Amino acid sequence: MNISLRDPNVVMKLSRLGSFHQSKLSFLRSFLKEFKDWDYKRDLFELNEHGYGTAVYSFKKKNRVYSLICFANELDENERSDRVIATKWDAAFTLFDGIPKKQDIERLKNEVPKQEFGRLSYKELTLSRANKSVRVFNHVVECLSEGKQPDNDLITSVGYLYRTTAVYGSGKFGLADRFRIKDREEIYGPFRLEMMLVYLVRQFTFDQVNHIAKSKNPKKAVNLDINICKSLGIGNSTGLGMAPFIVNHPTLLNNWISAREISLKKIREIKTISEKDKNLFLECLKKSIKNITSWNTESEYQINKIKSLLKDLNQFIVYLDNDFNFEQDYAFNELYLHVEKEYCEECIEYVVSMMMEPYDDITSPLIKEMSSEEEKYFNIPTERTVEDLKLILEKKYPDILTIDFTQDENNLNFWFISKNKEEPRLANRFDEVGAELEQPLAIARDIKKLYELLSVTKNSWTIAKFLSTNNELRHVVRRAFIVEKFPYSEIQDNTIGQKIMPIDMLRLKLSFFGALKFDPRSDKWLRICMFQGAPLPEQLKNYDEHWVYN
Amino acid sequence: MRSLSEIDTVSKRSSKAAGYSWGIAEEIGKNIRLLEIFSLPGIKNLNSFFKKKKELSLENISIIKQDNEANKDEYCPIIAGVNFLDQIKTLETLNEITFKKVSYPLLFLPFVSRAAEVIGKRIFLKMDDREFLLNFNNNIYSNYTKNEIIESAENIYLKVLENRDSFEEKEWHELYKLSEETFVEENESLKQGGAGAGLTDND
Numbered sequence: 001m002n003i004s005l006r007d008p009n010v011v012m013k014l015s016r017l018g019s020f021h022q023s024k025l026s027f028l029r030s031f032l033k034e035f036k037d038w039d040y041k042r043d044l045f046e047l048n049e050h051g052y053g054t055a056v057y058s059f060k061k062k063n064r065v066y067s068l069i070c071f072a073n074e075l076d077e078n079e080r081s082d083r084v085i086a087t088k089w090d091a092a093f094t095l096f097d098g099i100p101k102k103q104d105i106e107r108l109k110n111e112v113p114k115q116e117f118g119r120l121s122y123k124e125l126t127l128s129r130a131n132k133s134v135r136v137f138n139h140v141v142e143c144l145s146e147g148k149q150p151d152n153d154l155i156t157s158v159g160y161l162y163r164t165t166a167v168y169g170s171g172k173f174g175l176a177d178r179f180r181i182k183d184r185e186e187i188y189g190p191f192r193l194e195m196m197l198v199y200l201v202r203q204f205t206f207d208q209v210n211h212i213a214k215s216k217n218p219k220k221a222v223n224l225d226i227n228i229c230k231s232l233g234i235g236n237s238t239g240l241g242m243a244p245f246i247v248n249h250p251t252l253l254n255n256w257i258s259a260r261e262i263s264l265k266k267i268r269e270i271k272t273i274s275e276k277d278k279n280l281f282l283e284c285l286k287k288s289i290k291n292i293t294s295w296n297t298e299s300e301y302q303i304n305k306i307k308s309l310l311k312d313l314n315q316f317i318v319y320l321d322n323d324f325n326f327e328q329d330y331a332f333n334e335l336y337l338h339v340e341k342e343y344c345e346e347c348i349e350y351v352v353s354m355m356m357e358p359y360d361d362i363t364s365p366l367i368k369e370m371s372s373e374e375e376k377y378f379n380i381p382t383e384r385t386v387e388d389l390k391l392i393l394e395k396k397y398p399d400i401l402t403i404d405f406t407q408d409e410n411n412l413n414f415w416f417i418s419k420n421k422e423e424p425r426l427a428n429r430f431d432e433v434g435a436e437l438e439q440p441l442a443i444a445r446d447i448k449k450l451y452e453l454l455s456v457t458k459n460s461w462t463i464a465k466f467l468s469t470n471n472e473l474r475h476v477v478r479r480a481f482i483v484e485k486f487p488y489s490e491i492q493d494n495t496i497g498q499k500i501m502p503i504d505m506l507r508l509k510l511s512f513f514g515a516l517k518f519d520p521r522s523d524k525w526l527r528i529c530m531f532q533g534a535p536l537p538e539q540l541k542n543y544d545e546h547w548v549y550n
Numbered sequence: 551m552r553s554l555s556e557i558d559t560v561s562k563r564s565s566k567a568a569g570y571s572w573g574i575a576e577e578i579g580k581n582i583r584l585l586e587i588f589s590l591p592g593i594k595n596l597n598s599f600f601k602k603k604k605e606l607s608l609e610n611i612s613i614i615k616q617d618n619e620a621n622k623d624e625y626c627p628i629i630a631g632v633n634f635l636d637q638i639k640t641l642e643t644l645n646e647i648t649f650k651k652v653s654y655p656l657l658f659l660p661f662v663s664r665a666a667e668v669i670g671k672r673i674f675l676k677m678d679d680r681e682f683l684l685n686f687n688n689n690i691y692s693n694y695t696k697n698e699i700i701e702s703a704e705n706i707y708l709k710v711l712e713n714r715d716s717f718e719e720k721e722w723h724e725l726y727k728l729s730e731e732t733f734v735e736e737n738e739s740l741k742q743g744g745a746g747a748g749l750t751d752n753d
Contacts, residue, residue, distance in 0.1 A: 122551070171554060171556060172553075172555065172556070173556075174551060174553055174556070176553070177553045177555050379664065379667075380636070383639045440572035463636070464639070464640070467632075468612040468613060468633055468636065468637075471632065472571040473571075473573065474572070474574060474576075475571070475576060477573065
């Protein structure tokens, strides 16, 4: 049986992308799998009684070493802010390529805490900062110093001791450019080093809280229980910075979605489902429900999405238990067709993620294909004709070509970079100033403009001739030729319309990161938790790959 | 030290601010990154160009011919470069191309380097007395190593080089003969292990 890949015009709609969930393809899960047999070590831990100072953690295999350098600093209550405009944080981190010398640590001590205003070098790979959840952190210190474990309800409701507010990589602020490290096999999957940083930061937060409690009451203090540690992750506040990323990296986006779509296709093409695979699918699915029920958010938008997801999943489980026969041929295909017909987008994509759980042999090779060399596809094939380009637009952007951009509601917003923090923002073009400095992220509008222009141009003209007088649309000409080769490289929606939910773009990216719970704080930023439930570094050698559902 | 990613981003944004479209600004970002990789003063020249751009009377060339001479003061190196890159498949057949009066010619250079990659041929470029051999966009050989701003070039001469061996046939054979010394002479017994050994016909 040959199943077709799903139509990009369905999968790449924002509401669908904003319904994606973590899976075996997610970067934090593939990071743990890759680094499970590396040697983990705490190389330096020089904190004072209040937990301020420097610590170094490393992963080592043969001659390769990655070291996380942590700088924990005192912060006044009124200086603590998760907003991108903050200039001080409880702790700052960098992932160093190799073993840092004393001079490196001294140099970085002056630069890393400054974050965007510091200068890093090619020896540093990623950069981040984090703030304490003061309420949870102080509670844990208090309890541990008294020889008790903290309140489980409080721990569960928050889920972390620290939350990061940014993780930078790939050449930002002087960090190593990707070309320096891209040939290392252990980082073939995307965002591997960003994941490593967050994972090691998580361990630092446990060591720091234990250290402060011990300093406070050396005789009575106990360490935080290992199972409680496992149940804690690292929080993350994420704003619009992530949204343009997926527009600006079209082939990378394609490779992420494509890995998911190829996995689904191959699973649907399996003729006979083994008892073991069926059981693993059912076990993961049923156990995963507790992740949804423990998902706390005050966002009405998200609450409604969770409600319909839960309702559909409960119905789906009843259907599986009572009406579905796994012994029929192509059972997962039948199951997928049923889900697609009966349930909401959240549920469809949830089940797609679950279907991957038993099939390591299908997902593992695809993980290595999820990076991309955007530059390989940068040149425009200018020898092609206007007719070629017009046909590509008609085939690849069918719905976008029907949008009327003369209507204000379809042209309401513009994306810009804020001068204060060099961060992307979205604003109403009719109410705010600055629309003339719009970023090239209104792809749907510009594709439509290009199509209208091509329609009054001779079909036989080469793209070179067309561009010689129409270079204002060069950026979308490039994209159209990319989408011809990479069908999942383009969001098939209007990113400047009245109905845009930027949070959908963030959820897409964060689902690939491996975030479990999304907590939107507005339609433009949200909180998530990473590595909650993940094995600790000391447990990595024999960990359960389905830890997400335990 | 600035990373190449920072160089690309800042060059792109500043190019948009200097009045180019986003699509062209993207090209400039990649080009300045390329110049800096090849140790040529990309940032220095781009910065100087943008500072003086308003004072210069620049001509935008659309369709490039064999011999091109600016009517006004000088050609804009960016527009000339973009169109050279876009039109390289037709320009390739012209073999030799000249430009008279090009502003900030170093900014034109990376477009030609990328064009060499597109057609899979080396391009020789002479910018007044400075010579550059653009090797498929993999590297640039040059007699010019100064870290300086070049405000204009009176003459730019380009020659598309055919893909030919750089050595004599005799030299190749001599070297090949030496390489044969790594082979083992086969006796009858060893020949039995070769593909098709033992067959008596060619069916």
